[in-house]
Amino acid sequence: MAIPTDDRKRALLIGVEVKQSRPLFNVEESMAELARLADTAGVQVVGEISQRVDRIHPATFIGSGKAAEVRLLAEEAEAELVIFDDELSPRHQRELQEVLGEGALILDRTALILDIFAQHAHTREGQLQVELAQLEYRLPRLTRMWTHLARQAGGRAGGRHGGVGLRGPGETQLEVDHRIISQRIDRLKAEIEKVRAHRGRYRARRRRSAIPVVAIVGYTNAGKSTLLNHLSGATVRTGDKLFATLDPTTRRVRLPSGHEALFTDTVGFIQKLPTTVVVAFQATLEEITEADLLLHIVDASHPQAAAQVEAVEETLAELEIDTIPTIIALNKIDLLDGGKLSVDYEGASAISALTGAGMQELLERTDRELSSTWVRIDVVIPYQQGALAALFHDKGVVEQETHTDAGVRILGKVPGRLAYRFQQPEQ
Ligand SMILES: Nc1nc2c(ncn2[C@@H]2O[C@H](COP(=O)(O)OP(=O)(O)OP(=O)(O)O)[C@@H](O)[C@H]2O)c(=O)[nH]1
Ligand SMILES: [Mg+2]
Structure with a gap:
């Protein structure tokens, strides 16, 4: 057994794939991604279980036998966290809690991503948006999982309920928690609205300058920020981790024609991320919705590049912004070492945001596209x-x-x- 070498929380990862289903990523690929998410969130992965099942169990998600197995393994590996690769319903959460015991902290992919977002949001608006998304995620789960969440909240909500309790402490606590969270949600929405109005005025001014807007979109870690930095000398934080960027950054770039365009770096997409969470990121969405052109950056060195492209296209379609003209750029070609690209798309440009290879051609293409849109x-x-x-x-x-x-x-x-x-x- 691994000897604990750091003080990070220890986690066991659980993934399932339903037989006969045709997911974009198979369970191994999806679990590898979950492990990277866990690592980015600052969690130490101490074990994982993945399996193919006939169907998702309505009560315990993985079936009670398997859940008992998970409990044993979690104890053996001294894991405090059990992280599921798929979004768990409130019922799944509750039933799993019963089997895994009070001591286990159960998370799912969405909660983990929201946690990363919370760590990486640097602007006031970004922080407000993440908190709102987290509370909206928690609210429906709160109704059935109050004990679990009250513990997570460090007893803060519990402290407020004091001795009130005509209808039994559990129910009262639940109602108090519910009300506190709902009120906080309303306040956050009002605050976000104020920040948005301000940004709206800024964008109106920008539109008046008649400079076309190019939104850089793509799967997380594809190299979007690196590209913006290369093109504009910006200093957006980049890193070999998921969701390094949360807040949009816009820079002016001079195109080969001599004309200028505004390039905007946005939050990355990922498979299995509920659209409701994406929608919470208004700032990014507005940047993308108002763009004249999308530059879809693909990490061509990634073994799941094709599935990542599909996941991005699905998200764009769900957000109803798939009508904006798009250029695909296959990035990180410097890593291919002379090898062949694993993906190809008609008219795609091959580039390296790191070395600058293919950049001139990409910009010329951007010029051409912009002049025809x-x-x-x-x-x-x-x-x-x-x-x-x-x-x-x-x-x-x-x-x-x-x-x-x-x-x-x-x-x-x-x-x-x-x-x-x-x-x-x-x-
Ligand atoms: N070798 C190589 N690495 C690259 C290239 N472009 C980006 N990277 C690396 O890929 C990692 C991710 O790059 P980012 O620019 O942070 O990616 P991103 O798309 O902004 O990612 P998120 O903001 O996390 O969604 C970093 O470690 C970069 O240095 C490239 O062309 N070649
Ligand atoms: Mg980035």
């Missing part, structure tokens, strides 16, 4: 530049037009190749 702009055209306003009407789609002291303000879309004509100095 529509760019949203909001511009004030001085009255003496009537020809420019006429050009907007002629070639663009005017959605709103108002007359101001400074000139005619037009909101709408123009073909990317013309957007630059409307560029205004930053205000």
Whole structure:
């Protein structure tokens, strides 16, 4: 048995694959990813169990026999945490708790990812969003798992309930916890709304500058931040760990044509992440939704590159942003050592964000794509530049037009190749 060498929490990982199902990742691949997530979260993996089953057990997820086995193994390996590779329902959580015993802390993939997010959120908005996502994840589980969660919360909620208890301490505690969390959720939403309004004003100004926006999207650890740093000299933290980036960063990049574009680095995607959690990341989503072009970065050196591409495409589709024109860039080609790419997509560019290989071609491609797509702009055209306003009407789609002291303000879309004509100095 491994001798504990550090003070990290010790975890046992559990994964299942339902026979006949066709998951993007098989159970071994998914478990390898879970182990990386655990490591990123600062947890020491001391064992793992994975199995193929006919169906998910409605009560204990893995079946009570297997659950008893897990308990034994957890005790043997001195694991305080048992982490499941799939999202557990409140019922699964409760029943597993019974079998595994009060002492075991049961987590699932979603909770683990939220924990990593909490560690990696650096901006105020990011922190607010993560807390909101965590509470929303916990609320439905709280109803049936109050004892477990009250313990996790360090008894804070329990302290508040004091001696109140007409209907029995359990139920009262549950209600108190529920109310405290609901109130906190409302407060968080209000605060997030304020930060969003501020960012909305910033983006409106940005749109007025008529610079097209390129959102860098992709699976976590694909090299998105490294690419932004390479292109713009930004200093976004990168690292060989999952979800290094949570808060979006935007930088101006000059394209080979001489025109400029704004590149935005966003949070990575991962398989099995519920869309509800992704949706919590409004900041990132708004950046992506308003982009004129998506740059989908793929880690071409990863053995599951193709499955990762599919997972990203699925998420984009669920978020209904799969209509934005997309360029695929196969990254990390420096690691291929002359070997062949394991994936290929029509028109994909092969690059290395680390060495800069293929970068010129990627930027030229970005230039071409942008000039053939529509760019949203909001511009004030001085009255003496009537020809420019006429050009907007002629070639663009005017959605709103108002007359101001400074000139005619037009909101709408123009073909990317013309957007630059409307560029205004930053205000
Ligand atoms: N060899 C090689 N490594 C790369 C390349 N691009 C990125 N990496 C490495 O891959 C790891 C992940 O890079 P990041 O830029 O942090 O990836 P990301 O997509 O921003 O990841 P998240 O923010 O965690 O979603 C880092 O260790 C990078 O140094 C590349 O072209 N070649
Ligand atoms: Mg990153």
